[in-house]
Amino acid sequence: xxxxxxxxxxxxxxxxxxxxxxxxxxxxxxxxxxxxxxxxxxxxxxxxxxxxxxxxxxxxxxxxxxxxxxxxxxxxxxxxxxxxxxxxxxxxxxxxxxxxxxxxxxxxxxxxxxxxxxxxxxxxxxxxx
Ligand SMILES: [Zn+2]
Numbered sequence: 015x016x017x018x019x020x021x022x023x024x025x026x027x028x029x030x031x032x033x034x035x036x037x038x039x040x041x042x043x044x045x046x047x048x049x050x051x052x053x054x055x056x057x058x059x060x061x062x063x064x065x066x067x068x069x070x071x072x073x074x075x076x077x078x079x080x081x082x083x084x085x086x087x088x089x090x091x092x093x094x095x096x097x098x099x100x101x102x103x104x105x106x107x108x109x110x111x112x113x114x115x116x117x118x119x120x121x122x123x124x125x126x127x128x129x130x131x132x133x134x135x136x137x138x139x140x141x142x143x
Contacts, residue, residue: 030074037074041067044082052085055092118143 045066052059062085069077115124118136125134125143134143 033074033076037070037078040075040078041070044078048082048085051089054094055089057089057092116143 045063048066049059049063052062062081066078066081066085069081071077073080115127116134117123118125118134118139120141120143121136121138123136123138125136127133128135128142131142135141136143
């Protein structure tokens, strides 16, 4: 016999499990985004990641949302780059392009700037300069 209490209880278990599932999916997506975002702002990405995981495990999606909102508020005081020169940020390629395209010293055609390599590339010669 299935009592009313049991149906009520199973309903809450289902809601709780659904919240856990949503929390885990949000955690995977949110943690990845937050970690990269925190790194680009020179914030302590690892601390925030641990904080987000613990909060999500305890409070499911509610804990997740609280940490994300908290993070969004705090990140406002941490601009991208953190005022540090790009050379001191390994793995972070700034989207800075020299204003004037340099001419190839061999063929004289304009070259393309590759920020990830920090080098000029001549498509005509097919070589980096
Ligand atoms: Zn060339």
